[in-house]
Amino acid sequence: MEDRDRAEVNRSFVGQFPLNLISNILLFVVNVVTGFWLTPFFISTLGIAAYGLIPLAVTITTYLGLATRSLNFTVARYLTVDLQRQEYASANLTFNTAFFGIVGLTIFLVFPVVFLLAFNVDAVFNVPLGELTDVIYLFLGIHVAFLIRTVGSTFSVSFFANNRLDLYNIVEAFGRILEVGLIVAFFLWFAPRLGYVGVAYLVTSIILLVLMIGAWRVLTPQLSVRLRSFHRGTLKEMSVFGSWMLVNEIGSLLFLQVDLIIVNIFLGPFAGGEYAVALTWSILLRTMGGVLAGVLAPMIFIYYAKEMFAEIKRMALSSVKCMGLALALPVGLLCGFGSELLTLWVGAEHAGLAPLLALLVIHLGVNLAVLPLNHVMISYSRVKIPGLATIALGAANVILALWLVVGAGWGVFGVATAGAIFFTVKSSVFMPWYSAKVLSLPVRVFFKPLVTGASATLVIALISFLLGGLVPIESWLELGVISGAIGILYLLFVWCCLFTEEERTIFGSLLPAQIRKFLLPSTGGEGSSPLEKY
Structure with missing residues (x-):
């Protein structure tokens, strides 16, 4: 690839990255709030x-969408490569094969399961007395909404392939705000009922589908929906890749989405509700990790399409370090101030969930730091070995969780403990080792930043816990001021002491000019990005 083309790709990355990152953060804030x-x-x-x-x-x-979500990951990879190489005929084959394949899976396989589960929900899960009808509407609404969004996700791949995550995040943020607004309106105008939650999800999904189709037409006018462009050969090629993605997805669900089901079935709906309260923060952190890693995914695929392999290695190394250091702050604060947070948030009667909260989130600082490596493995089509490892460790997680809950009597702590153990083995042991092998890098390169991130997490958690014992925290303002002070000191320490000069220059070049001028006064906020030399 010519140096001029490399420079153009890197300039595009530098120009779009701040918009994607800021919009990702804003979407995360909307979801958190x-x-x-x-x-x-x-x-x-x-x-x-x-x-x-x-x-x-x-x-x-998440279980209903296993096959379709795996196909979407595959489409994102293939469609990005086709569009970046301007192979529009191949891109249309990829898009239409995926679209009609997902529609077929949804109608003939997933749709019947949705209705069967919804109308027999009390045979599978513990349902509170008097809530069965509303629970049926809840499951129907949420699951049919999911099917609509699954079909719409094929159109959303255009955002990804064009590295316009900022537009995608605007649509998603609007959808989340609309969803919450409808729930509140239904509860206030009619009555607080679970069924109205399902209706709100359904209405929102229909509106988002219309917006996704409109954006797809603008971003990728080269694509069109044509049944004749459905190609069995293309489907077979994507299915081989997608089948291993499916294996990986199943394994991931056994890590991340099985705990609530086990708690509900074996410990009852009240324990499930309490576990869901603590799990909310684990989900938010995972969402945050996905936000930070997701902003890099389009450029990793684009670099692969342009055969810019040195940039992929560089991005993989820097992103793992930055992810670990970024996640250390919220994880440490949640562990240290867990009791105070729960008291202010849901009441003092739930403050006893603080140890469970800490167990659910303490390992995420390092385990989520390796998320960018998943995108690297997808771009290199190296998903078979990670898939096998993920499903094996996921199955072991379920077995241990069931034994700790049923056999050892650990209750909700058994589920959380099993997840922490095997998620750490998969994310912080296997993925760094395998990624280094694929990228032909020394095995140790990814472990060093993980140790740094883990150390930062523990130090912040300890400081927060000690401050919580010394300083009474009785309001959101007090909690915010103390957390903010810790955060500012930590970020300054990271910038000055943990980032290398090269990393400060690289990441500073991706910031808005005013902030760049303050952090990098020697450059005056001007000059070319160091990425361009590649």
Whole structure:
């Protein structure tokens, strides 16, 4: 690839990265604020047992979408390569094969399961007395909405392939705000009922589908929906790749989405509701990790399409270090201030969930730091070995969780402990080792930044816990001021002491000019990005 082309790709990355990152952060903030506010709202209006069924219903959608989500990952990889290489005929084959394949899977396989599960939900899960009809509507609404969004996700690949995550995030943020607004409106205008939550999800999904199709037409006018462009050969090629992605997805669900189901079935809806309260913060951190890693995914695929392999290695190394250091702050604060947070958020009667909260999140600082490596493995089509490892460790996680809950009597702590152990083995041991092998790098290169991130997490957690014992925290303002002070000192320490000069220059070049001028006064905020020399 010519140096001029490399420079153009890197300039595009530098120009779009801040927009994608800021919009990703704003979407995360929207999800945090709405999720943060909705939990006590649901508990106060529906009760904690009924509330626990909402995240449970959402969890089931992740299992329903296994095949379609794996196909979407595959489409994102192939379509990005086709569009970046301007192979539009191949791009149309990829898009239409995926679209009609997902529609077929949805109609003939997933749709019947949705109705069967919804109308027999009480035979599978513990349902509070008097709530069965509303629970049926809840499951129907959330699951049919999921099917609509699954079909719409094929159109959303255009955002990814064109590295316009900023537009995608705007649509998603609007959808989340609309969803919450509809729930509140239904509860206030009619009555607090689980069924209205399902209706809100359904209406929102239809509106988002229309917006996704409109954006798809603008971003990728080269693509069109044509049944004749469905190609069995293309489907077979993607299916081989997608089948291993499916294996990986199943394994990931056994890590991340099985705990609520086990708690509901074996410990009851009340325990499920309490577990869901603590799990909310684990989900938010995972979302945050996905936000930070997701902003890099389009450029990793574009670099691969342009055969810029040195840039992929460089990005992989820097992103793992930065992810670990970025996640250390919220994880440490949650562990240290867990009791104070729960008291202010859902009431003092739930402050006893602080140890469970700490167990659920303490390992995420390092385990989520390796998320960018998943995108690297997808770009290199090296998904078979990670898939096998993930499903094996995921199955072991379920077995250990069941034994700790049923056999050892550990209750909710058994589920959380099993998840922490095997998720750490998979993410912080296997993925760094395998990624280094694929990228032909020394095995140790990814472990060093993980140790740094883990150390930062423990130090912040310890400082926060000690401050929580010394300084009474009785309001959100006090918690915010103390957390903010810790955060500012930590970020300054990271920037000055943990980042190398090269990393400060690289990441400073991706910031807005005013901030870049303040952090990098020697450059005056001008000059070319060091990425361009590649």
